[in-house]
Amino acid sequence: MDPVDELIWDEAPRQTRAVAVIDAPALVDRALTLTDDVRVWCDDWRDARQVDPGLRSTPDDLAGVDLVLGRLPKALAALDEQASAVQGDPDVAYIGGGRVKHMNRSMNETLRRHFTEVSASLGRRKSRVLHARGAKGEPSAWPRIRQDSALGLVIAAHGATFGGTRVDRGTQLLLGHLEVEGRDVLDLGCGNGVIAAVLARSGHEVRARDVSWSAVAATRATAAANGLEVDVTWGDGLTGYPDASLDAIVTNPPFHQGFAKESEDTLAMFTDAARVLRPGGQLWCVFNSHLPWRRELEARLGRTVLVSQDPRFTVTVTTRG
Ligand SMILES: C[S@@+](CC[C@H](N)C(=O)[O-])C[C@H]1O[C@@H](n2cnc3c(N)ncnc32)[C@H](O)[C@@H]1O
The missing domain is CATH 3.40.50.150 (Vaccinia Virus protein VP39)
Known part of the structure; x- marks a missing residue:
């Protein structure tokens, strides 16, 4: 795990029913210590191939999880699709991490379109996470x-x-x-x-x-x-x-x-x-x-x-x- 993965993990609750892990293959083993229901969506094949094929998912499989652990993608549209895909449970908690130099306020705005509460963690080792809660529940507009x-x-x-x-x-x-x-x-x-x-x-x-x-x-x-x-x-x-x-x-x-x-x-x-x-x-x-x-x-x-x-x-x- 790199500093971003470590921060995401440290900020994650330890009680969960179903976890979506997005673009973060290094967090899959940790997630499996919390629940058997772990659904992994990696966009890059080189990340996905590190994951047990039985756990690999697509956005269509993610609705209903109550916890999301993800690496923030570079494209806001990708973040929008991730946030849309996890809207099933109104109490879902989204935790997305990245390097501070790659993060910007538009990411908070994108998450606010899908969640009522969005906040940022304190930075640590040049990394930070965004927390989002209160799913608005709108259906996904993707593709x-x-x-x-x-x-x-x-x-x-x-x-x-x-x-x-x-x-x-x-x-x-x-x-x-x-x-x-x-x-x-x-x-x-x-x-x-x-x-x-x-x-x-x-x-x-x-x-x-x-x-x-x-x-x-x-x-x-x-x-x-x-x-x-x-x-x-x-x-x-x-x-x-x-x-x-x-x-x-x-x-x-x-x-x-x-x-x-x-x-x-x-x-x-x-x-x-x-x-x-x-x-x-x-x-x-x-x-x-x-x-x-x-x-x-x-x-x-x-x-x-x-x-x-x-x-x-x-x-x-x-x-x-
Ligand atoms: C410049 S875009 C072109 C996309 C599309 N063909 C077009 O004309 O709009 C390059 C594409 O290469 C893909 N790509 C990057 N690395 C790759 C790799 N190692 N193997 C296969 N595709 C890759 C990217 O995901 C991206 O979709």
């Missing part, structure tokens, strides 16, 4: 959906889905130039599933993959809302895809994990794409123009051609050598 008239698609999103129901500017540039060949195609880092939906509508056999539960559920909802078939999986990068099994990968790749800006995940995906793509297969990519991804793609995968560029975004296509 949200929006009709995108430019694309002619319905787009769904859960709270932690990248970009919500909007189409990211980089993704717009990519979709404006996308000409994918082949049958077996993957939308890697699928978010709200807009790329997967465009590919499926064009007749490809589409898989979609994301490390975020919220993205996986959103992509399934987007596909269903548009009557499209997409095989969506929750996992890390290209793990589990067989060698030489895909004709194309299309990605607006991650460069943030949690609060830290990172490029490791993206670079690992580029390297592993050489394994998963068939010879001659292509990787379509959009990225922020200041990132050196064209050079990295060239080195890790093969010949990389500039397809389009504006001051913010660059679209490339790389052919597996």
Whole structure:
């Protein structure tokens, strides 16, 4: 347990009937000392895989718990969905912790939409928790959906889905130039599933993959809302895809994990794409123009051609050598 988990645990009551543990895998064993009814919802697959599959839950399973122990998510929409999901018992106590530098007053406001009382603990070791009580009991409005008239698609999103129901500017540039060949195609880092939906509508056999539960559920909802078939999986990068099994990968790749800006995940995906793509297969990519991804793609995968560029975004296509 890190200082945030320790503070959440120290502030938690020891009498409870049913506990929801959200994005805090290190607290699961402690929660099991209080009750057998522990329901764990982790958005990130790398957190979820640390948890006994029998305890893993989704937001739909959380109504009725009387205690919530959670790590505060970075997106307010994600916090809103968490608070909505635990509204079943009017006496539910919510305890959400984070690093002080990542917390802000908007988090209190978001919790106040769902609870009558919200207060903050004293800080300890650069960490703090928010306590919320008095569930207002309003039904959850998640997932949200929006009709995108430019694309002619319905787009769904859960709270932690990248970009919500909007189409990211980089993704717009990519979709404006996308000409994918082949049958077996993957939308890697699928978010709200807009790329997967465009590919499926064009007749490809589409898989979609994301490390975020919220993205996986959103992509399934987007596909269903548009009557499209997409095989969506929750996992890390290209793990589990067989060698030489895909004709194309299309990605607006991650460069943030949690609060830290990172490029490791993206670079690992580029390297592993050489394994998963068939010879001659292509990787379509959009990225922020200041990132050196064209050079990295060239080195890790093969010949990389500039397809389009504006001051913010660059679209490339790389052919597996
Ligand atoms: C920039 S967003 C793009 C989302 C969507 N494709 C779009 O165009 O709006 C990148 C996505 O990659 C996902 N992601 C981050 N790390 C990942 C990993 N290791 N494996 C799979 N997906 C990952 C994020 O959850 C996020 O949904």
